[in-house]
Amino acid sequence: MSTSSVAHMRAIQQQAWGGPEELRWVSVERPVPLPTEVLVRVVAAGVNPVDVFTREGRAYMRALSLPHIPGWDVSGIVEAVGYGVTRFQVGDAVFGMPWFPRQAGAYAEYVTAPARHFALKPASLSHVEAAALPLAGLTAWEMLQEIAHVGRGQRVLINAGAGGVGHLAVQIAKSLGAWVIATARSEKHAFMRELGADEVHDYTQADPAEVFKNIDVVIELVGGETCLRLLRTLRPGGLLISAQAAWAPQLFTEAERLNVRASGYLVEPNGHGLDELARLIEAGRLKPHIHQTFPLSQAREAQALIAGGRTVGKIVLTGES
Amino acid sequence: MSTSSVAHMRAIQQQAWGGPEELRWVSVERPVPLPTEVLVRVVAAGVNPVDVFTREGRAYMRALSLPHIPGWDVSGIVEAVGYGVTRFQVGDAVFGMPWFPRQAGAYAEYVTAPARHFALKPASLSHVEAAALPLAGLTAWEMLQEIAHVGRGQRVLINAGAGGVGHLAVQIAKSLGAWVIATARSEKHAFMRELGADEVHDYTQADPAEVFKNIDVVIELVGGETCLRLLRTLRPGGLLISAQAAWAPQLFTEAERLNVRASGYLVEPNGHGLDELARLIEAGRLKPHIHQTFPLSQAREAQALIAGGRTVGKIVLTGES
Numbered sequence: 001m002s003t004s005s006v007a008h009m010r011a012i013q014q015q016a017w018g019g020p021e022e023l024r025w026v027s028v029e030r031p032v033p034l035p036t037e038v039l040v041r042v043v044a045a046g047v048n049p050v051d052v053f054t055r056e057g058r059a060y061m062r063a064l065s066l067p068h069i070p071g072w073d074v075s076g077i078v079e080a081v082g083y084g085v086t087r088f089q090v091g092d093a094v095f096g097m098p099w100f101p102r103q104a105g106a107y108a109e110y111v112t113a114p115a116r117h118f119a120l121k122p123a124s125l126s127h128v129e130a131a132a133l134p135l136a137g138l139t140a141w142e143m144l145q146e147i148a149h150v151g152r153g154q155r156v157l158i159n160a161g162a163g164g165v166g167h168l169a170v171q172i173a174k175s176l177g178a179w180v181i182a183t184a185r186s187e188k189h190a191f192m193r194e195l196g197a198d199e200v201h202d203y204t205q206a207d208p209a210e211v212f213k214n215i216d217v218v219i220e221l222v223g224g225e226t227c228l229r230l231l232r233t234l235r236p237g238g239l240l241i242s243a244q245a246a247w248a249p250q251l252f253t254e255a256e257r258l259n260v261r262a263s264g265y266l267v268e269p270n271g272h273g274l275d276e277l278a279r280l281i282e283a284g285r286l287k288p289h290i291h292q293t294f295p296l297s298q299a300r301e302a303q304a305l306i307a308g309g310r311t312v313g314k315i316v317l318t319g320e321s
Numbered sequence: 322m323s324t325s326s327v328a329h330m331r332a333i334q335q336q337a338w339g340g341p342e343e344l345r346w347v348s349v350e351r352p353v354p355l356p357t358e359v360l361v362r363v364v365a366a367g368v369n370p371v372d373v374f375t376r377e378g379r380a381y382m383r384a385l386s387l388p389h390i391p392g393w394d395v396s397g398i399v400e401a402v403g404y405g406v407t408r409f410q411v412g413d414a415v416f417g418m419p420w421f422p423r424q425a426g427a428y429a430e431y432v433t434a435p436a437r438h439f440a441l442k443p444a445s446l447s448h449v450e451a452a453a454l455p456l457a458g459l460t461a462w463e464m465l466q467e468i469a470h471v472g473r474g475q476r477v478l479i480n481a482g483a484g485g486v487g488h489l490a491v492q493i494a495k496s497l498g499a500w501v502i503a504t505a506r507s508e509k510h511a512f513m514r515e516l517g518a519d520e521v522h523d524y525t526q527a528d529p530a531e532v533f534k535n536i537d538v539v540i541e542l543v544g545g546e547t548c549l550r551l552l553r554t555l556r557p558g559g560l561l562i563s564a565q566a567a568w569a570p571q572l573f574t575e576a577e578r579l580n581v582r583a584s585g586y587l588v589e590p591n592g593h594g595l596d597e598l599a600r601l602i603e604a605g606r607l608k609p610h611i612h613q614t615f616p617l618s619q620a621r622e623a624q625a626l627i628a629g630g631r632t633v634g635k636i637v638l639t640g641e642s
Contacts, residue, residue, distance in 0.1 A: 033623050034384045035422050036589045063355045084587020103355050114590045233339050241407075265407020268357045268437045272593035286636075 005051045006030075010151060011069050011108030012299045015047070017057025020300040021108075023070070031105070031112040033082035038115050040094060044131035044293075045106040046073025047289040053081040054104070064102065064140050068297070072097050072107030074256060075121055077129035078317070079110065083317070087115040093127070095116040107133075107299055109319060119274030124279040128210065132288035132314035133168070139267045139275045139277075140169035143219055143241045144176060145276075147263060151179030155177070159226065159231060162188040162304075164314045165243060167228035167289055169219050170195045183208050188312055192287075209233055220244065227251060233237040234260040241265050289313030327351075332390050332429030333620040338378025341621040344391070344428075352426070352433040354595040359436050361415060365452035366427040367394025369485060373628045375425070379429045387535055388399075391620070392427030393418050395516035396442055396451035397640070408436040415439040416592050418455035424578040427452075430640060442593030443602040446609075448585050451591065452611035453635035454489070460588045461490035464562045466539055466597075467495060468584060471500030475537040478529070478554060480547065482518060483509040485635045486564060488610055490540050491516045496606040502536070502568070504529050509633055512610070517546065541565065548572060562586050610619065610624070610634030 007030040014022040033039045048261040051070050065218045075095040088094060093137045098113030125307055144150045156173045160166045161182025173180045174196035189200045199210055209229035216238050220227045223244025231240055231254055232276040237259045242251065256260035280286035291311040295300040295318055304316050328351040333344040354360045372391050396416040399409045419426055420432030426432040442451045465471045477494045481487045482503025494501045495517035503518040510521045522529055530550035537559050541548045544565025552561055552575055560582045562571065575581035591640060602606035612632040614624040616639055623636050 006482055037585050058547050086583055086584050086586055116591060263407050264405055266357050270437060270592070273593075276536050 010296075013067050014055060014070050014298065015067050017055065017066070020055070020303055022055060023300050023303065025297045028069070028108075028111050033080055033112045035083035035084040036085060036114050038078050038085060038088055038094070038114045038118060039080040039110055039112050040076040040118070041079045041094075041110055042072060042074050042106060042318065042319050043076040043127035044074070045071045045296065046131040046133070046135065046316040047071075047299075047306050047317060048073060048135050049306055050101075050135070052303050052307045055203050056266050063105075068103075068147075069105045069108050070109070070297045071104050071111075071317075073104040073131050073134045073136075074098065074099040074111055075127040076111075081115070085115045086119070088118065089163055093121040093214050094149055095121045095130035095134055096274060097138060097267070098272075100135060100267060100269060107296060107317060107320070108135035116271035117269040119271055119278055122278045125281060128290055128293055128318060129288050132164075132290060133281075134274060135267060135284070136164040136314065137168050137288070138270055138273045139165050139243055140172050140219070140267070141273055141277055142267060142270070143243070143265055144169060144172050144217070146215045146243055147265060150176045150178050150217055155181065155213045155214065156217045156219065157181045157183070157212055157230070158221070159183050159208070160221040161231060163221060164311070166219075167191075167313050168286065169221075170197050171286045172280065173219075175280055177193050177222070178217075179214045179216060181212060183257045190285075191312060203282070215304055217241070228254055231258050231260055231262065234258070237261065239263065291315055293318050298319060323442040326457050326483055330430035331617075333617065334388050334390050335376060338376065338387070339606035341368055341376070341624055342504070343376060344624065346618045348622075349390070349429075349626055351431050354433045354597065356404035357406060357435050358403040358433045359406060359409055359439060360416070360431055360433050361397040361417075361439070361541050362400045362431055362489050363395050363396060363427060363429060363617075363640050364397040364448035364637040365614075365640065366392045366429075367454070367456065368392075368620075368623045368638060369394060369424075369456050370627055371456070375598050376567045385425075389424075389499070390426045390429050392429070392638075393421040393425050394455045394457075395419065395427040395432055396448040397432075401586055402436070404510040406436045406528075409439065409441070413551070416442045416451035416455055417592075417595060417610050418459060421456060421588060421590060423573070424587065428617060428638060438590040439481040440599055442591055443599045446602060449611055449614055449637045449639060450609050452637050453485075453611060454598060454602075455595060456588060457635065458489050458507050458554045458585070458607070458609070459591055460486050460564055460596055461493050461540070463588060464564070464586055465490060465493050465538070468562055468586060469537055470536040471497045471499050475499045476502065476535065477538045477540065478502045478504070478533055478536045479542070480504050480529070480551060481541045481542040482513050482521070484542060485632070486542050487540075487608065488512075488516055488543075488634050492607045493601065494540075499538075500605070502533060512633060537560050537615070538562070549575055552579050552581055552583065553566055555579070558582065559592040614635055614639050
């Protein structure tokens with residue numbers, strides 16, 4: 001216990017960009033909520049592939065400064081509210097995505113962020129499940145609903161349908177009435193069918209770009225050559241949205257050549273979107289699937305597993321308290 | 322024109338907290354949009370009382386760091402978009418409230434903020450009108466809609482109905498079907514009636530706390546003793562929401578004693594709320610009233626006028642370009 005007046009907490013922190021060894025389990029000052037912010041005691045923190053890119057200091061995440069506490073997905077209990085907050089009260093169970101893609105902070109015992117970066121946790125979800133939802137769920141919801149305006153009967157192809165974003169996108173696309181085609185290895189096909197996929201395809205057996213045509217919307221979660229090839233599945237004027245927008249320049253040239261549309265996308269904190277996800281959860285139309293949990297202090301192991309790319313659904317860290 | 326590769330811009334900046342003389346018209350580096358952010362060329366920037374409190378370094382605004390470019394209300398043109406932005410394209414006319422209550426930046430030729438801090442400007446509004454809307458409009462909308470859930474036939478008292486927030490709150494409360502009572506000096510009563518107020522009251526003639534009873538919701542925009550006294554107008558269980566929450570501790574004790582509810586409130590950036598305001602504008606149910614405009618370089622004069630507290634509607638700065 002600290003003898004000073006400043007409260008402390010345990011957190012995963014990195015002092016330099018690099019490998020998993022840069023993630024250190026340390027004691028740091030507990031953050032204090034600014035006006036409009038809430039202080040949340042972290043019960044569970046989701047792990048995302050972008051956490052690994054960030055740890056490595058890749059590309060667009062370089063705007064962050066060090067030292068850095070990773071983690072943008074959280075579920076926990078409101079411990080204190082800053083000046084002017086009415087959205088929550090102390091003791092509320094909330095889930096959210098603090099500050100993405102800027103300062104993070106969820107791999108810790110406590111995190112602060114503006115109240116609108118959170119929503120009330122649906123009672124039917126555990127904290128572990130709720131921590132799996134914000135970043136991946138908002139990405140899927142915003143791509144399908146806000147950007148593509150997916151409607152009844154549209155043919156939606158989801159590339160990597162069993163992954164963190166993919167398995168939520170399958171469910172959300174179904175809830176919007178779409179005909180859903182998901183790519184995944186054969187051993188994941190039963191899982192894809194359970195989530196509601198209308199067609200499943202093993203991309204290791206045949207290139208989906210050769211198999212599927214006349215697609216209205218591609219939700220592209222892999223990047224690289226795969227992303228470029230999938231443009232060929234679209235109907236004229238169809239839309240591919242990629243969460244791996246580092247391919248953007250070539251993607252746009254190629255899309256124009258093929259008379260289709262393409263867009264890169266990066267999620268933002270969005271309290272309204274979280275409320276909409278909670279509504280889908282409560283209606284029984286959406287549920288995050290947990291691949292594995294680790295204690296917060298084992299963030300290195302959790303990130304190593306997600307970097308392997310063979311997980312089904314989400315990996316979540318659990319608080320020590 | 323700069324010979325370096327870094328672009329510059331003109332802006333109002335302050336190096337120290339203090340009086341209007343701390344607002345300096347300087348040349349600074351033009352900001353660059355981070356991932357999920359847009360760079361907006363400022364056509365008009367709204368002035369708010371909180372800008373003055375901030376300039377003075379009062380209370381809850383101390384979390385900001387110096388040097389500081391003031392200004393949280395902006396309307397302008399998207400000049401560039403960062404990685405992953407789909408909400409807007411270059412050339413779009415947008416309005417928004419960047420970063421409140423943290424870093425500001427709208428008293429400048431350019432400002433950056435996350436895309437969800439903006440919405441498309443309604444075509445029926447000029448940039449000057451749109452710049453008058455975000456902070457005051459979101460404050461009014463969130464208080465009435467999100468916090469108080471005002472519905473048809475409810476009696477809503479708006480304290481300072483002719484001010485920046487007040488004149489928008491009167492219109493929004495009417496659009497929600499409320500019976501609206503607005504306080505204002507007699508010379509502003511015709512304006513209040515035009516906006517739809519059902520009853521108007523000159524607070525210099527009689528204390529509204531003695532005149533009105535059985536109010537469902539008080540929108541309190543003045544603070545101090547006035548705020549405390551207005552608790553007595555509420556029906557049992559009625560709700561007073563104050564945008565001047567520095568009174569919070571006494572306010573809550575007194576509310577409990579009187580068997581009514583009270584809440585302080587501070588607005589947050591909210592793209593969904595801006596979309597809702599734009600919808601009200603387009604439906605002809607909401608229009609900001611402009612008291613006076615000043616060129617951006619005359620921010621001192623604009624802040625002096627708003628600090629006087631006798632304006633009707635909003636004060637807006639206009640870009641030099």
